[in-house]
Amino acid sequence: MAIPELLQTTTLPNHYRDLSVEEMTLRITQIKAQLGDALFIPGHHYQKDEVIQFADVAGDSLQLAQLCESNTKAKHIVFCGVHFMAETADMLTTNEQAVYLPDMRAGCSMADMADIYQTEAAWPILQQLFGDTILPLTYVNSTAAIKSFVGTHGGACVTSSNAKKMVAWALTQKERIFFLPDQHLGRNTAFDLGIPLEAMAVWNPQTNTLETDQDPATIKVILWKGHCSVHEGFSTAQIDHVRETHPTMRVIVHPECSREVVAASDDAGSTKYIIDKIEAAPAGSQWAIGTEMNLVNRLIAQHPDKKIISLNPYMCPCLTMNRIDLAHLLWSLESIVAGTPQNQITVDAHTTKQAKLALTRMLERV
Numbered sequence: 558m559a560i561p562e563l564l565q566t567t568t569l570p571n572h573y574r575d576l577s578v579e580e581m582t583l584r585i586t587q588i589k590a591q592l593g594d595a596l597f598i599p600g601h602h603y604q605k606d607e608v609i610q611f612a613d614v615a616g617d618s619l620q621l622a623q624l625c626e627s628n629t630k631a632k633h634i635v636f637c638g639v640h641f642m643a644e645t646a647d648m649l650t651t652n653e654q655a656v657y658l659p660d661m662r663a664g665c666s667m668a669d670m671a672d673i674y675q676t677e678a679a680w681p682i683l684q685q686l687f688g689d690t691i692l693p694l695t696y697v698n699s700t701a702a703i704k705s706f707v708g709t710h711g712g713a714c715v716t717s718s719n720a721k722k723m724v725a726w727a728l729t730q731k732e733r734i735f736f737l738p739d740q741h742l743g744r745n746t747a748f749d750l751g752i753p754l755e756a757m758a759v760w761n762p763q764t765n766t767l768e769t770d771q772d773p774a775t776i777k778v779i780l781w782k783g784h785c786s787v788h789e790g791f792s793t794a795q796i797d798h799v800r801e802t803h804p805t806m807r808v809i810v811h812p813e814c815s816r817e818v819v820a821a822s823d824d825a826g827s828t829k830y831i832i833d834k835i836e837a838a839p840a841g842s843q844w845a846i847g848t849e850m851n852l853v854n855r856l857i858a859q860h861p862d863k864k865i866i867s868l869n870p871y872m873c874p875c876l877t878m879n880r881i882d883l884a885h886l887l888w889s890l891e892s893i894v895a896g897t898p899q900n901q902i903t904v905d906a907h908t909t910k911q912a913k914l915a916l917t918r919m920l921e922r923v
């Protein structure tokens with residue numbers, strides 16, 4: 558059977574699968590030296606070690622967005638992360654810079670839980686219910702089209718590092734917020750700001766309904782019914798188990814975990830917050846971490862003087878982040894050198910213009 562054209566152009570050629578790790582390592586190292594400043598490889602903290610070793614910078618989504626924006630030298634940006642991050646990088650860089658995603662299958666299940674058609678269907682219903690009292694906010698873990706929608710309606714992006722600041726700001730602009738697409742980050746952040754759970758309601762994009770028993774007039778935070786499949790894997794039962802087996806261990810989780818998990822933990826914060834907290838912790842301290850497994854394993858390796866475990870020992874890494882491996886990175890780099898670059902991520906001019914309104918409202922406040 559003939560392979561469709563899209564797959565032909567976006568799928569790793571078979572011969573890369575036969576290369577040894579040593580061969581791939583050598584070839585990537587050589588291309589990095591050859592391209593110098595013309596190449597920039599940002600890597601998200603959840604990437605595999607084999608990829609992170611080649612990243613020019615490792616960061617969380619906020620840091621990587623800022624670094625892409627400030628890098629004006631690199632002609633080629635090979636983004637080792639997931640699709641929405643590469644889209645953001647494309648929107649924040651110049652037209653002379655090209656952004657590539659080494660494997661097009663590196664998406665994000667959370668970002669996929671909110672599409673623009675569902676969002677455009679939800680908005681008039683919410684306007685009818687609440688009038689012109691809502692400011693939309695979107696986690697950067699969303700498509701460029703959703704960011705564009707949010708920018709058009711006066712709203713902003715947030716990341717887990719600045720969600721509190723951005724939600725507080727949004728509530729000075731309008732009476733209510735519409736938070737996409739991660740209900741948990743939205744709920745945890747609003748709760749931290751003192752908003753009671755009864756003043757939050759979930760928007761179900763499958764049924765186009767607001768899931769609440771409360772009088773809509775009392776709702777301040779409308780949460781899109783989306784979640785991260787990785788962080789939803791942590792439970793209060795796992796925390797109970799840690800409390801029983803390691804009574805002095807501290808539990809720290811990412812705010813993409815459910816409200817119950819965050820409430821039962823000792824601490825919660827963004828990827829950067831967790832890394833900084835572990836780095837600053839004294840030798841001998843004990844930590845159970847509730848976030849992505851590649852990062853937890855890296856923290857374990859980097860801090861042999863501390864006892865660190867995953868809150869869920871059976872946790873898998875983020876499968877879409879893990880799509881990027883040595884072979885895909887090498888393929889991406891060699892395609893650039895050969896003048897036949899693969900998997901360029903481009904966001905159209907109109908979407909970029911509107912989405913940048915939302916991104917800029919965030920970046921100028923952090």
Ligand code: 13P
Nearest residue numbers: 617618619716717827828
């Ligand atoms: P941060 O990098 O903002 O902590 O987000 C975590 C995440 O899930 C990225 O996909």
Ligand code: SF4
Nearest residue numbers: 665666667785787875
């Ligand atoms: Fe998406 Fe969760 Fe993976 Fe981050 S960890 S890329 S939010 S699925």
